[in-house]
Amino acid sequence: MKRIIAISIxxxxxxxxxxxxxGKLDPQAALDINGSLLxxxxxxLGMLPTVTNTDEDFKLxxxxxxxxxxxxxxxxxxxxLSVAPINVVNYKFTNLSRDNLTNVNLQFNASKYIxxxxxxxxxxxxxxKTTVNGVTSIGAFVVRAFIEGGKWHLEIRNRFLDLPSSGxxxxxxxxxxxxxxxxxxxxxxxxxxNLGGSNTGTASSVPNL
Amino acid sequence: MTxxxxxxxxxxxxxxxxxxxxxxxxxxxxxxxxxxxVAGDMKISETITIKNIEPLQDSDxxxxxxxxxxxxxxxxxxxxxxxxxxxxxxEYVIENPNLDWVLDFDTRVxxxxxxxxxxxxxFNRELKMNTVNGVNFSIPYTSAYIRNGTWHIILDxxxxxxxxEQEVGTWTITxxxxxxxxxKQFGSVEILMNNETTGSASEPIIN
Amino acid sequence: xxxxxxxxxxxxxxxxxxxxxxxxxxxxxxxxxxxxxxxxxxxxxxxxNPGNSSQIRGxxxxxxxxxxxxxxxxxxxxxxxxxxxVQFIFRNTNSRGLSDYDTxxxxxxxxxxVQGFYFLITGTNDTNVTLRxxxxxxxxxxxxxxxYINPDTNTWFLKxxxxxxxxxxxxxxxxxxxxxxNLIIFRNGFIAxxxxxxxxxxxxxxxxxxxxxxxF
Numbered sequence: 001m002k003r004i005i006a007i008s009i010x011x012x013x014x015x016x017x018x019x020x021x022x023g024k025l026d027p028q029a030a031l032d033i034n035g036s037l038l039x040x041x042x043x044x045l046g047m048l049p050t051v052t053n054t055d056e057d058f059k060l061x062x063x064x065x066x067x068x069x070x071x072x073x074x075x076x077x078x079x080x081l082s083v084a085p086i087n088v089v090n091y092k093f094t095n096l097s098r099d100n101l102t103n104v105n106l107q108f109n110a111s112k113y114i115x116x117x118x119x120x121x122x123x124x125x126x127x128x129k130t131t132v133n134g135v136t137s138i139g140a141f142v143v144r145a146f147i148e149g150g151k152w153h154l155e156i157r158n159r160f161l162d163l164p165s166s167g168x169x170x171x172x173x174x175x176x177x178x179x180x181x182x183x184x185x186x187x188x189x190x191x192x193x194n195l196g197g198s199n200t201g202t203a204s205s206v207p208n209l
Numbered sequence: 210m211t212x213x214x215x216x217x218x219x220x221x222x223x224x225x226x227x228x229x230x231x232x233x234x235x236x237x238x239x240x241x242x243x244x245x246x247v248a249g250d251m252k253i254s255e256t257i258t259i260k261n262i263e264p265l266q267d268s269d270x271x272x273x274x275x276x277x278x279x280x281x282x283x284x285x286x287x288x289x290x291x292x293x294x295x296x297x298x299x300e301y302v303i304e305n306p307n308l309d310w311v312l313d314f315d316t317r318v319x320x321x322x323x324x325x326x327x328x329x330x331x332f333n334r335e336l337k338m339n340t341v342n343g344v345n346f347s348i349p350y351t352s353a354y355i356r357n358g359t360w361h362i363i364l365d366x367x368x369x370x371x372x373x374e375q376e377v378g379t380w381t382i383t384x385x386x387x388x389x390x391x392x393k394q395f396g397s398v399e400i401l402m403n404n405e406t407t408g409s410a411s412e413p414i415i416n
Numbered sequence: 417x418x419x420x421x422x423x424x425x426x427x428x429x430x431x432x433x434x435x436x437x438x439x440x441x442x443x444x445x446x447x448x449x450x451x452x453x454x455x456x457x458x459x460x461x462x463x464x465n466p467g468n469s470s471q472i473r474g475x476x477x478x479x480x481x482x483x484x485x486x487x488x489x490x491x492x493x494x495x496x497x498x499x500x501x502v503q504f505i506f507r508n509t510n511s512r513g514l515s516d517y518d519t520x521x522x523x524x525x526x527x528x529x530v531q532g533f534y535f536l537i538t539g540t541n542d543t544n545v546t547l548r549x550x551x552x553x554x555x556x557x558x559x560x561x562x563x564y565i566n567p568d569t570n571t572w573f574l575k576x577x578x579x580x581x582x583x584x585x586x587x588x589x590x591x592x593x594x595x596x597x598n599l600i601i602f603r604n605g606f607i608a609x610x611x612x613x614x615x616x617x618x619x620x621x622x623x624x625x626x627x628x629x630x631x632f
Contacts (some may be wrong), residue, residue, distance in 0.1 A: 001274065019453075020440050022234050022245045028253070030453020031440050035233070035244020037455070038462040039251045043282045046254040049487045051479065051494045056525075057605065061262070061461060061478040062271040063284050069242055070462040075480050077264035078609040081223065082631020086499075086608035088527050089629065092615045101624040108632060114298050114437070116328025116385060118529035118600065122558025122579065129338070129346065129554055136343025137335060137372055144331040145383075157622075158556065160335040164582065171558065176529055180385070184287050184607075186294035191505050192302040193229070193314070195624065199307035202315040207299050209325065209386065236438050236449050249437075249448025256454045266632045267631060272468075276488050282478070283469035288475055293472035295498075312543065313614065322473075324501045326600050327530045338546070344588055345546035346556040348578060352598055354503065361532050368546045368586070372505075380620035383505050390472050393497030400506050406515040406577075407457035413520040413571070414502055414600055416497060 125168030330382035513577025532598035
């Protein structure tokens with residue numbers, strides 16, 4: 001009898017309050033917690049506003065897998081990180097051997113990062129063509145990032161022709177490298193297609209995205 | 210009945226003051242680890258405000274968070290080898306084009322769902338000029354572009370060919386593909402240069 | 417009196433374990449804790465095991481705005497995406513190329529990069545475009561296709577030209593071109609950040625190593 005009365009009171013008291021405070025006497029919301037909330041299983045939010053077209057400088061929410069307790073809600077603030085999901089670095093190469101940046105080790109670990117090339121500036125003198133038996137070669141000017149020995153490397157040069165060693169302005173290469181953190185990106189298998197000598201064609205397969 | 214009034218009063222007092230005596234409250238748990246711990250699931254019909262959201266540190270491991278179509282908050286683990294990623298690295302090896310010329314390579318990637326951009330490319334053969342007396346020179350270009358709803362790739366040293374036409378050449382191109390949930394497409398913008406070398410936008414396309 | 421007080425406390429401790437579901441403003445809770453109304457958490461939120469979604473398509477990422485409110489991100493509504501793509505087509509560009517173009521895009525808010533380009537004879541689909549060096553026709557000049565920050569306007573400018581050269585058509589006559597440039601634009605501070613510029617002195621060598629930025 002006494003127990004039942006006590007429970008009923010608990011219910012009565014509960015529904016009497018339109019706002020409940022945990023660890024505080026003047027709750028400012030239906031549920032106001034003066035401390036942290038830990039939900040063991042699913043959280044369902046019935047109402048969540050959407051970003052507007054004037055909002056800016058917002059940050060992505062993240063959930064830690066290494067916190068105690070597990071699952072602390074945090075925010076991705078790239079200014080607080082040494083390595084952001086995408087990192088943009090301007091590189092300038094000076095004092096080259098002729099036009100040849102044959103193999104520069106950028107030292108980014110290929111298991112952790114993807115390196116891409118954007119922007120390109122070649123400042124400096126021109127490379128002479130060669131004509132042999134009526135065939136005029138322009139060499140092959142290449143700008144590429146590639147993986148060697150588990151690291152990212154860079155090649156920028158004309159592979160078959162060279163800048164003269166003197167009498168022509170020296171070359172400076174400027175390039176922007178975009179370093180992608182691989183934990184956010186996925187490498188797909190290479191797709192090889194033979195065009196059979198045609199300048200048009202369709203990829204042999206479509207990536208599974 | 211004589212118990213009712215004093216017991217109600219005392220009960221209410223204790224519930225109010227007990228809330229401040231208890232450092233932590235548990236629902237379905239007698240060992241709450243935080244101010245409120247729910248040993249089960251939770252539903253909130255209106256808004257949630259979280260006053261203390263710390264920034265990620267370099268040493269942290271984490272996932273993103275999404276709200277799914279049933280209003281549940283779920284993690285989005287983009288580092289998982291299967292499932293979603295922010296973007297995909299797709300390398301194409303294009304063998305035996307028309308000498309060095311790839312005018313239109315259809316990747317068949319849906320341009321309404323994805324953005325594709327090229328991050329590195331090169332051709333593996335020496336080139337000669339295909340002009341009269343070999344005059345002029347050519348520079349290599351690479352681009353992904355949209356045609357008929359899919360992403361295509363153009364690769365060329367214009368008016369240049371493999372120096373040794375018997376040698377089959379290969380273009381190797383690495384692309385980055387982003388889903389439209391993470392990439393906003395602003396389309397193609399026509400800029401009339403009127404045979405000039407300089408120009409200026411009246412307004413930026415992105416503000 | 418003491419007996420009564422003790423009894424009340426015991427009941428209160430027991431009662432949470434008795435209830436399978438608790439409602440706030442809700443006589444019919446559908447979850448372990450079902451709140452009808454808003455929730456304010458003065459400290460942190462921990463979601464120990466919320467479940468994983470493998471689907472990015474159609475899911476709305478959660479973001480925190482500068483006023484600390486948590487909202488859902490919708491890239492179609494938002495002013496910008498983490499990654500933004502646009503193709504600029506410079507129609508009828510002079511045969512000297514694009515020496516400067518002010519995009520008016522803020523250098524504080526965005527990082528603009530050129531990732532891909534090609535060119536055609538203006539107004540056509542003709543790919544037969546070569547370059548002629550004005551210095552000497554026996555040479556291959558270098559090219560410059562890039563975005564840079566103009567410090568006077570703090571906006572991004574574009575350049576797209578070949579050193580000392582003119583674009584020419586199939587008859588080796590100077591021709592205006594249509595220059596197609598792919599721009600990938602990152603919102604600064606969202607998921608992308610610029611790091612410090614790196615200058616590498618190759619010391620007249622064809623190979624070498626470059627130090628990586630701190631933390632990589």
